[in-house]
Each structure stands twice: as C-alpha cells, then as structure tokens.
Amino acid sequence: MMSTEAQTVQSENATAHLPTLADELLRRTGRNPAKCYQCGKCSAGCPMAAETDHRPHDVLRLAGLDRREQLLASESLWLCLGCETCTARCPNDCDPASVIDALKAMAVEQLPDALPKPFSAFHHAFLDQIKAHGRISELGMMVSYKLRSGALFADATSGPGMFQRGKLHLKPPKIEGVDEVRAIFKACEEDGQ
Ligand code: SF4
Numbered sequence: 001m002m003s004t005e006a007q008t009v010q011s012e013n014a015t016a017h018l019p020t021l022a023d024e025l026l027r028r029t030g031r032n033p034a035k036c037y038q039c040g041k042c043s044a045g046c047p048m049a050a051e052t053d054h055r056p057h058d059v060l061r062l063a064g065l066d067r068r069e070q071l072l073a074s075e076s077l078w079l080c081l082g083c084e085t086c087t088a089r090c091p092n093d094c095d096p097a098s099v100i101d102a103l104k105a106m107a108v109e110q111l112p113d114a115l116p117k118p119f120s121a122f123h124h125a126f127l128d129q130i131k132a133h134g135r136i137s138e139l140g141m142m143v144s145y146k147l148r149s150g151a152l153f154a155d156a157t158s159g160p161g162m163f164q165r166g167k168l169h170l171k172p173p174k175i176e177g178v179d180e181v182r183a184i185f186k187a188c189e190e191d192g193q
C-alpha cells in the first residue's frame, strides 16, 4: 500500500498543472474565496459544523490559501447536506454552498484516488438519478449506489420494510423538464465540469 507521503506527492503531481484554486472556483462559481472576511456567520448556522473538520468558513479560508490537496481530500465536503444555510447567512455573497459543490466535483475529477469509495459511489449514484429522471428515485439510487460501492448486501434487510411502508417505488418518478436537465448535464460536460 502507498504511504501517505507518497500519496501526497502523487496528488501534488496530478494537480501541479492546474490554475490556482481561487481562479478555478471563480470560474466555476463566479465567487472569489479571497473575498471571504472570515466572520464565521456561515459556520454558526451550519447544521453539520460540529461533525466536520472543515466548517464552511474554514473551506473558504483554505481555498483562498490554495490548499487544493488538503481540501479535495477532505471528508468534510461530503458531509455537507447542501441545505444552503451558509449561503443564506453570508453577508458578503461568498456562497459557501456553491463553493463546496464545486470542490466536490473537482475532487471527483482531479483526485479520484483520494476519495473514499462510498463517497464517490454516492456522488455518482445521485447524479445518475438526476440525469435519468430529473429527481431521485430511492430504489434506483439504492441499486446504483450498491453496484458502484460493491456493498451489495449491506442493509439488505431494510428493503422489505421500506417497501411495505411505501418508501420505495418500483416506477421511478420523472419530472416534465427532464430533457432540460439532461441538456444542463451535457453543457457542463462540454464545459469540462
Ligand atoms: S459568512 Fe461569508 S464572509 Fe463570513 S466567513 Fe462565511 S463565507 Fe466568509
């Protein structure tokens, strides 16, 4: 197994050709992390702040310091619920929730080997569902996650009870604008995001 030091060197080599993190986040989100003045209002409202190593204001600070490897390998990104409370509370329009979303996408693209398999599997399973149906199908999400993670039989005993309580539906839900959603995916793929 590769040592942590060797993994860090490999990660740095893999990302050495890239622009600064601040430049890349500015391109992807329209926000410059250097604008954050570290007031901490975002983290004060974050429901996951106590569970993470890097709270939203820490993420902005590390992004401004160009700590790409540290941030992209951080489990904290994957504990974010996407509730956008941080973004709503920011008095400076720094939009931490979008920055965290962009960092997740960059982690998948740029340092896939540093990403724990369950996180990667969940991320791709979620996107599979949105791309296919425009929203989440719980059953489809579960099957896609299990196939991608290899955890085929984990929690298998929960399935029948969920069916009985009407939590799992065989027919996936579909929104009317699913073609527009797919067009957004296509445009992002063409834009390299
Ligand atoms: S609320 Fe906005 S300005 Fe304040 S620390 Fe968070 S991101 Fe930075």
Ligand code: SF4
Binding pocket: 042, 045, 046, 047, 048, 049, 056, 079, 080, 081, 082, 083, 084, 085, 086, 087, 096, 097, 100
């Ligand atoms: S979007 Fe993520 S980082 Fe922001 S408040 Fe919600 S859980 Fe916290």
